[in-house]
Amino acid sequence: MANPAEGIIGGLLIEMFFAFILYGITTLQTFIYFQKYPGDRFTLKTLVATVWILETVHTAFCMEFIYAYLIEGFGNYEGFLDVNWGIGVTVVASSGIALCVQGYYTWRVWVVSGNSFIWTIVIGSFALLRVAFGIASAVLSYEYPQWETFRSTKKSLVTISGGLGSAALVDVLVALTLTFYLKRGRHAWHKESNSMVNRILLYAVNTGAITGTASLLCVLLFAVKKSSLVFLGLVMVQGKLYANSLLGSLNARSHIRSKGSLPAYSSSGSSCFRVTSPRPSHIRPVEVFQHTVIQDDSLNTMDSLVSSVARYYL
Secondary structure (H helix, E strand, O other): OOOHHHHHHHHHHHHHHHHHHHHHHHHHHHHHHHHHOOOOOHHHHHHHHHHHHHHHHHHHHHHHHHHHHHHHOOOOHHHHHEOOHHHHHHHHHHHHHHHHHHHHHHHHHHHHOOOOHHHHHHHHHHHHHHHHHHHHHHHHHHHOOEHHHHHHOHHHHHHHHHHHHHHHHHHHHHHHHHHHHHHHOOOOOOHHHHHHHHHHHHHHHHHHHHHHHHHHHHHHHHHHOOOOOHHHHHHHHHHHHHHHHHHHHHHOHHHHHHOOOOOOEEOOOOOOOEEOOOOOOOOOOOOOOOOOOOOOHHHHHHHHHHHHHHHHHO
8 A cells, every 4th residue: 555645745855855955055155154255244244144044944944844744743644634834934934035035136136237226126026026925825824724725725826826926037037137237238348347247147047047947846836736745845945045046146256256356447548458467366356446538338338337246246
């Protein structure tokens, strides 16, 4: 006779293993961040600390509900049909993590786009919508304490698909917006600047692709795998992917600098450029200054864009 626990909760247990590993990576990245970047702004440090605290709460309640299902409810297969009370807490904590991370990405778009209100408002609205749907899903988990009832209601399908869909849309919009503004400002004469922009684009697109794909998979598994909780484990993993994407992008700044600092270009009206040598890798540049005295709109745009990006990422 087949064990019913395998089909219902087997996939969830394996995904929990990966979620706990990701939490360990999050803790390590948090430690590395505070060691490597003690001079960062207080608001950024507070953001990182808040994400780690939410991640810790999220992990603790993940342990609580998996313990309740497998240990406290050992041999009670009907217990798998109940929505554990700790799941609602994990959903709220995951929504808080997504708000912190996507809020940070929205501010990144604000900086790189040159203070574009339209893109910032659009992306920020979808980020808030994701949080609202997440809280609504948590409330429904207490209103419908049985999985069969919870998954059969249209309200739960709307809140879960709406929340995860909004999260995926934010990831896509952030990646596309950053790509558009950074690629638009590139210029063939600024090879070193272009190289740095390409590396920034690589990080932005990769992180958005991973978290966005996870969101879409969660929706598909929720709608298709009705007799399994495998979707729930992926939801738990997704929150930790967001935390690691934030910390990874922050800690990657030293890696981007190690590939070569931005040069400073100067000119006195002629067509020749003088390129200063990059700073040594062991000296942390605080800010990049560029001065161009050429009446060329494309060059002025490039200088302004690269300067803002350099100040932000470095």
